[in-house]
Amino acid sequence: MPAVQAKNSTTERTSEVYRTAAELIVDKGFGGTSIGDIATAVGMTKASLYHHISGKQDMLYQIMQHAMDELERTVIAPVRLIEDPEQRLREIMRLHIMGAIEHGVAITIVMSEISHLEPDQRQDIIKRRKAYHALARQALRQLADQGRLRDLDVNIATMHIMNTLVGIARWYPNDITSNQTRLIRETVEYNVAAILKTTS
């Protein structure tokens, strides 16, 4: 089925453009990165690049939507099937870190460049991010209902969990020599120890 192959190939090429663009933006700043820079980095002419993106600001929006799509596909959808809230939360953390490493940490870092979006675009991204946070918060609420949570503020704890996950992108792999398995285990156990009552 050549049509499908062409479609897949285009999608992969677009992902690659997003990833490279994100790396450039992280390295040189959004203002310091031109469409020409991105074209050079991905080995395309500017004209070909415009088949994938419609402009620099739209591209930033598309990168963020793409990151949220991937989060939806690789984290949010699978964990919804997990009934136990502790296991669900552990999987959110594990899959989030795996995705961040797999898709390139630059994409995570670029998510903070939200100030460069149009107000409508900004609202779209904030809404999707809030839905993601709500998924973690819901797991904490269920744990509280089941008497398994320490006496803590669920909103603040949700933000701390999210910040340990998002923060990984800013220092991995430069400051940490550990491998991915260790990073996942340490991060999951850190947050679980922070929120759960100790069983003794």
Next chain:
Amino acid sequence: MPAVQAKNSTTERTSEVYRTAAELIVDKGFGGTSIGDIATAVGMTKASLYHHISGKQDMLYQIMQHAMDELERTVIAPVRLIEDPEQRLREIMRLHIMGAIEHGVAITIVMSEISHLEPDQRQDIIKRRKAYHALARQALRQLADQGRLRDLDVNIATMHIMNTLVGIARWYPNDITSNQTRLIRETVEYNVAAILKTTS
């Protein structure tokens, strides 16, 4: 002593310029903020503004150095006097959050705009940030030596603590309705529960 008063007044005015500039950069991005925008926001002519800053990039560097100076003065110096590592770590967290709120969260957020600095400037800031992280890491190492730490990776745990602190600037006060005292208590207890062995 009018000379001293003039000096203090200049310093305060400069702090105010930094704070306002940081807020503009967070709102509009570094590339989207002009010296003219900053002058208008602080109610100065561009010529007067140039008494405080020497250019946009230098200003960003000065803002970051100022933030590190404040961290040094209000967090690092006082906690060095605390002998017990748990108490030292608790104070790092408490004073960090108090400082972030007092100096304006925009200054913390601007710290991530490090890509806009010259390589030498970037290295200066990274070096100071590493020294700060080392202070927390040292407290964790002492706790480990005293047998009070859970079995965890001290480098990863240090980063998680730092990310919960830095992350506060990104969502306070928009997403959290709690007050400063609650925010400090919850954050300190979150991280302490994450790292210490339970006493039972």
